[in-house]
Amino acid sequence: MLSKIASVAVGAVAFSSLFASAAPTQLYKRNVTVVSNCVNSGQVALTFDDGPYLYEGDLSSHLGGSNATFFLNGNNWGCIYDYVDDIRALHAAGHTLGSHGWSHPHFNSLSSDEMNDELEKVEEAFIRILGLRPLYFRPPYGEYNDLLLSVLSARGYTKVFLWSDDTQDGNEVPVPESEDVYDQVALSYPEPHIILGHSVYASTANEVVPYGVSQLKDRGYKLVAVDACMGVRGDLPYEVVGKPQNGTWQCS
16 A cells, blocks of 8 residues: 655655546546545444544544544634644554544535635644645545535545535434444445545543454454545555644634
8 A cells, every 4th residue: 555654745646547537426527526435345434523632632542553534624713823732643554644624614605705715724724734735635524526626626625525424423313323323334245345434532532443443343343544445556545745833823
């Protein structure tokens, strides 16, 4: 699999062209691919939206050495700059980090200028904290349109990630209902899946995910980040911009 941190900056177009033909994906514009599921049999990608907040460290611990994907907001449940150490720890642990927009808006209702502002502020935060620009995006509410895809393409993003299975924790359903989603996925082995969860709920981090990880691994699934399940060669989720910076930043 390709290294997540290349020694040189990697162009978005080159890597999207490698994987544009891998089903189940659909190519939009010149280089943005909308992805709703993993490609590799026997793999499940656990994805968590809406952080950073209080429970990403718990989730990382409960994954038992497996990797997941966290799509981060800039200023939603918490300000991204209040969680610099946590974000760096997630990255150091091998988890993949992507953009979820700055304030979790309905992107379909935004102008191109507003979309660019939402994306640029998250990119700036990633560059400050990690020295990396994200190439992966998950739209809040799963909503996207041609304008958003065009804006993402112009900014160099390579993939928009949706999901195949939703735990519904974002709707605050009872824990057993979320756990049942994991049960159904486990029973489908070796079919690939991308599972949607949210890292901002204690019940998700400390009840649903430990249960789900156990069920999936018992059935033989390998738990991976989304860049690892996109084909034999993997994928790169970032463009290297520089080194992490030191500073005191605030969400405006």
